[in-house]
Ligand SMILES: Nc1ncnc2c1ncn2[C@@H]1O[C@H](COP(=O)(O)OP(=O)(O)O)[C@@H](O)[C@H]1O
């Protein structure tokens with residue numbers, strides 16, 4: 001489901017494991033064009049661009065895949081890691097059409113790939129066998145305190161009950177909760193006012209969710225330092 005927290009979970013995985021990898025790549029994988037753009041950025045970051053040859057997307061993609069299959073550290077010559085095999089993590093975010101990943105999938109190698117997708121078929125295609133996780137909405141006992149904290153109401157009497165009621169209406173969906181937390185904060189609404197506002201605007205809200213098609217409704221916030 002869009003807004004359930006796939007990108008957020010991948011981001012926290014990257015953030016918390018960032019010191020375990022020599023290289024981390026994050027690519028938006030919703031379309032072939034964005035994948036190609038991501039591979040161009042990887043090629044540049046890895047120093048694989050062939051400046052003497054005309055740019056060819058397929059050649060460039062294959063060069064990057066070649067590096068992922070045989071990831072030798074060429075930078076930092078003179079340091080103990082130079083010429084070692086690099087450990088790498090590649091995140092393919094928002095890969096709702098798993099078929100477009102085939103051309104970009106490294107053939108061999110010991111790196112790690114995280115794919116986030118709204119498409120349940122993603123689990124059984126390119127990257128099988130693999131570990132797959134279905135994300136569930138927040139439980140009420142997690143979501144109530146989350147909204148309470150987002151709307152700065154930890155110290156308000158009965159606010160937990162009101163927040164729990166609101167998150168129940170929102171189905172525990174993280175994107176809905178973060179969006180509503182922001183609305184109540186920005187508009188300085190009481191929780192009762194919020195409930196009235198929500199009832200009036202529920203129709204619009206559902207349309208926004210539908211249009212988001214997996215894109216975060218609110219921009220995910222990076223943990224500081226990420
Ligand atoms: N576990 C979480 N804790 C706090 N906020 C979260 C959590 N999961 C998701 N969110 C927030 O919910 C919103 C939607 O999450 P996102 O990861 O973009 O969803 P998806 O990638 O599934 O569409 C973002 O604003 C994100 O920061």
Ligand SMILES: [Mg+2]
Nearest residue numbers: 006007214216
């Ligand atoms: Mg996402």
